[in-house]
Amino acid sequence: MTKKISKLALVCALILLTGGAAGASGDAKSAVDPVAPAPAEEVKELTISLRNPSSTKVEEVPLFSEKYSQTPVAMVNGEPITLEEFADRLVAMHSDAEQPGTQEKKNYLTLLNRMIGIKLVVQEAVNIGLDQTSASQQQMEDFALKTLIKQLVGRQLQNMEADPQKVEEIYKQMALEAKLTSYKFSSQADAQALLDQHKAGGDFSKLAQAMVKSGKAEGGEKTEEYIKLKDLLPSVAQAVFAMKIGGVSEIFQTDKGFQLFKLEDRRPYDDPEARSQATQMVLQQQVGEKQAKYLKELEDKYATMNKEAEQSLDFEKIMQEKPGAKAAEVFAPLRTDQRPLATIKNNGGTTVITVAEIVKELEATFYHGTDQPIAPKETNTKKDAIIQNKLLKIIGPLEARIQGVDQSKQYLNALKGFREKMLFDAFISKAVLPGVKVSQAEARAYYNENIGEYSTPLMLKLKSLAFSDEKNAQDALKKLKAGSDFKWVSANVAGLVAEDDPRMLNFGGNLLAVTALPADLQKTVDQARPGDTYLYKDPGNLFYVLVVESAFAPQAKSYDEVQNEAAKIVYGRKIKEALDEYERKLKEVYETEIFIVNGNN
Incomplete structure (x- = not known):
């Protein structure tokens, strides 16, 4: 099945690489097997004060210690929040911080209370049966399948490095x-x-x-x-x-x-960015090749294809024999064809994919009905994708279970995290959102209170003179304030900087939004009117004399223009308020206990 295995690789790649191309970070494993961000070096050294649940003893514990990873930092209705869960969430929350480690201790209890609130909501979602709905179970099944395959293939791609010779070849073409x-x-x-x-x-x-x-x-x-x-x-x-x-x-x-x-x-x-891109391109190609090879090995290990049945689904050949035939006519004899197209064997038995199964799914892709001629190439492509998806859903989990992927900590944590998010979202949709309404009066009140957010900025047209020293700038400013003409001043003052000075900021000639000006200058000119003059010293150590040639006051957008935007903001706030109230009530009903001592916040 040489032709089809390449498509199997493509289908698998779509599943495996959702959310990012292989090798995008220079790490092939990370492309197919996303994990929580690693803690920064500064964060690794953090400790946390924990009270022993069975005593009053307080112990200083490293946040990222395998020894204490399962130690509870809180109990929520009998269910623990472990130090490992807490540390992972803390790292995720601060992964983009400029100075990791500076705010963590201040946020310990804030973060933990948020995690407790989520845990309570998820428990309540289970209590009212949201985990038993067909939609929830289907979401879990789909996620489990994709994650199982993703982590299975991810194991084959660990520690891959781009071929340096190929990188150099591509780099020389890019840089x-x-x-x-x-x-x-x-x-x-x-x-x-x-x-x-x-x-x-x-x-x-x-x-x-x-x-x-x-x-x-x-x-x-x-x-x-x-x-x-x-x-x-x-x-x-x-x-x-x-x-x-x-x-x-x-x-x-x-x-x-x-x-x-x-x-x-x-x-x-020399272009480090181009070299990095070349490395990523080579690594992505190598990942794809290794995936295809591995999937071919899996197919050879488990599946046997029926060549005669495959030929019966060759729609290019069918349309050559029946030019202009409509889809319904072509599908009719195939709908009841129970011949095995693929047979997958394992120690526990045999699974068969029939011709009829493929045709049933293929017909469902004809959204405008089957009373039309078949596009043979397009139909063959659809058919191949359906076959490969069905093979992948059977073969992938078989091998993953043999290798123990389904029992790995990483897989189980991924399922746990997804289930928590799914049930939290389901509770919001079921219990919170139906009671949240936004009236016109509320939206208009928000608009009136925040009208500045819905206004165009002050627009200024400025004339400027740039000086290398403050004394000459002050002299020019004094002359302008005394009524001297701008052109005369610019021709008769000393110390002007050359127009091509690379340090110079360009203020003149164009209408500028105040928000486009340097932050410290914005505060100075926020009430500017035509004829006003200012002295501004910029970080490049130049001194500017600015004359406001024209000014256009901020213009507020009408409520009709922004009512949907304002309503969305009010809606979001009301959802948060409603959720906070639910969490408060749940905390009153269910017992929660925190083991992080107050000295951490």
Whole structure:
């Protein structure tokens, strides 16, 4: 089944790599087997003060200690929240913090109370039977299947590293820069004439310069500047990559006309980002190849395909024999075909996938009915995907259980976490959301209280003078406040910075939103009016004299424009309030006990 196994790999890849391409982090395992983020070094050293549940003894315990991992930090109606669960949640909460470890102790009890609230809600969801609904059970079954397969294949991809030779080959193609001599034309005919003369043997540079002198072309200036291929338009970059040094391009159309260029030189440059991308590309390819090989081995181990039955589902062949046949006509004899298409054997027995099963699922994909001709290639693709999905759902779990994946801590923790989230969401939908309503009056009240959030910012048009020292800036400011003309001041003061000074901030000429200005300047000009003058010192140690040429006050959007947005915010707040109230009541009914001592918060 060589043709089909590649599609099996593709189907598996879709399941395994949901949410990210393989190797995206440089770790093939992480691409198929997501785990909680690892604690930062600073966090690893954190300890927590815990009271022994059976005594009053308080012990300082390392947060990330295998020895204490199952020690309860709280009991919720007889169910523990372990130190391991608490530490994992703490790391996840602070994985994006700029300085890990600085706020953890302050947040211990806040986080733990949140976890207790979730636990209580989940327990209540179970009490009212939300875990027994068909929808919940189907969600759990689907997640368990995907996770089992994901972790099974993930074991085969552990410790994979990108082939350094292949990385280098791709990197050398990605990290290139070129020196180009470009010519721009307003007329395509002129560009074509130059290109034709060059192809006929003429010297491109001389011919191009002649066109520049005649006014038919622009450009041709010699420069030592190199431009990175990744900064060029894709079509131009592809041409530069393929050209020989000294070669002349074809004509490219631009926004302002047409362009020809000569490739003067091309060279590699050091680009860590490009090397990282090359590494990821190679690793992703290797992951895909290893997955395909492994899945082929699994199929050979467990499944036997019936070639005759496979041929009966070759819709390209069927449509060659019955041109124009409608789907209903083609499917009719296959709906009752009980021949085994695939037979999967294991120690516990045999599972058979029949032709009729495949056709039944295939018909369901014809959303507009089967009273239409079959598109043979498209139908074959759909059919292959259905077969591979069914094989994968049977073969994957068989091997996973043999390898003990279904009993692994990682798998069981994943199921536990998903179940908790699923039941929490189900409780919100069933018990909380139906009672939450937002009236027009509530939405309008929020709008009135937060009208600033629904207003355009103050818009200013500024004229500016930049100085290297404060004394000269103060002198200019004094003259302007005395009524001197801006142009006269700019021509008669000392200490102005050159216009091309790289430190200079560009304030002049354009209408600017106050929110686009430096944060400290925003506070200074938030009430600006035309004619106002200001002195501003920026972090680059330049001093600016600013004159407000025009100012446009903030304009509030009407309530009608933003009522849906305002209502959503009020709705979210009311959901939180309702949930908090549920949690408060549950804490009154169910016994909870916290073992983290107060000194941790």
